[in-house]
Amino acid sequence: MMSIKRGNVVRILDKLDGRTDVLVNVNGKLEKAINYDFLTGQIHKNHEIILNTTAVDLNLGTGGYHFVIYNLNNEDEQMKQGGHIMKMRYTPFQIKVFAAEEQESPYHELFNGFKSLNNMPVIIGTLHSMLAPISATLKYLNPDVKIAFIMTDGAALPIYLSNSVQELRVKNIIDVTITLGHAFGGDYEVINIYNGLIAAKEVCKCDVAIVTMGPGIVGTGTKFGFTGIEQGNIIDAVNDLGGIPISVPRITFRDKRARHYGISHHSITTLGMISKTRSHIVIPLFSTEKNKIIEKQIIDGNLADKHHIINVRENVLLKALNRYDLGVKSMGRDLNEDPEFFITCSSAAMYAHTLIKEESID
Missing domain, CATH: 2.40.50.1010 (OB fold (Dihydrolipoamide Acetyltransferase, E2P))
Structure with missing residues (x-):
């Protein structure tokens, strides 16, 4: 209790x-x-x-x-009009939202008429701390790119908890937010990841979507016992809808836990076992020693057999963070303390940018 x-x-x-x-x-x-x-x-x-x-x-x-x-001083709060979808259902905190896809919504028929994401890049992370380096890099490379942040309910449910989202919105880096499942507070509410992706494409007219949970991933030190495992199912959803899934592996050489050293066991399990379809995994090139560790993990986890592995040598993360006066932190570590983690996030954004450019040329 x-x-x-x-x-x-x-x-x-x-x-x-x-x-x-x-x-x-x-x-x-x-x-x-x-x-x-x-x-x-x-x-x-x-x-x-x-x-x-x-x-x-x-x-x-x-x-x-x-x-x-x-x-106790707000005894007679009234519900706003519109909507009938309940989130946090059957708890004392259940709330009503107006979901973008429900029958009374002006967007209802967009969902019924949806055909394809038409190769829209979807960058799929696991930690909420991946959002800032990904979105800042995208906006640095193309200030006109329209970015949707889709927040799952794998961690914090209220999007309001995220100081990062607050800052990214104020600085016009993220253009629209979508909350799905029992997460709430986005510009648009949806029932699940499928309609979250459709909303990003058809309702919000975005060029790219970033999907992560809110702050506060849960892990247990067991093979499957972590909420970031949702990345595998999201990859499949993006493929089902005709998008291009770009998976962000969790890479660090600063975590003292052996299971998270190099490519985290979270990423190896999710990308190697949980996803049933192919995604694009972007791996930056680091030092020779670190590259060998990552290469061995990719081979041992059979990741190259299942996914497209893309290596990125250059990186613009520091320039992006400086332009927008952004600081980044994950697991208490900043860019100087855990550069590989944040550079990996930025590299996924760089690859997505090339796909957006190719689509605009076509």
Whole structure:
């Protein structure tokens, strides 16, 4: 069960799109909390609130924030009109959204009439931290490219939690957001990955889509026990719909866990066993020693037999990050501490850019 405490709002710390960060007095101690305005309404100083403190009590990675369950000063919040699709169904927190594909939607017939993604590149990551280097590289290479971010429900459900998405939207790097499954808060809500991809192409008219979960991947140290395994199913969905799946492998030489050294076991399992169809895997060229480790992992995992392996030598990531004044971090490590991880993400974007250029020439 969850850990619940009562508190009083002392100060508004930050007001973001769909989210308000507050400082709360909890039993005489000042603690931070996140209020999702879409769920629990507007929040102000001196409001009395009920908090879910479970993650902080367990010292989990939520940035030290509690989450507002209920605002005792907002007793009569009314639902907005339109839509009947429930997310987080049959829980005390179920919410109604207006899904892009439902019958009353002006886009309903676009989904019924859909035929193909027509080779739209779809970059499929596993960690949310892949989003910034991928999207920044795409926009650096072509400022006019229209990018959709499709967020799955493999981790955080509210898109509002992502500071990265907030920043990428403000800087006009990501053009549109789509949330699927039980994830919510995107510009467009959809039921599943298939309609998420169709929405990116037909509703949003995007040139490229990036698919990752929100912040907070779950892993157990077992072969199949991690939420990033969804990458395999997404590859198949992209192929089913006539797109070009570009898989981003998780590569690092800074993780102390042997199972994540070089190409992570997450990527080897997902790309080697879970995906049933072919994707494009972009591998940057590093030092000779690191390249040999990666080459052996590709051979041992039979990845080259199943997928197209593309090697990329050059990289523009640092230029892209500097242009947009962006910092990147994954698992607590920044670009200097884990360059291979972020360069791999950027290389996938560089390859996608070549496909977009070829499509525009045709």
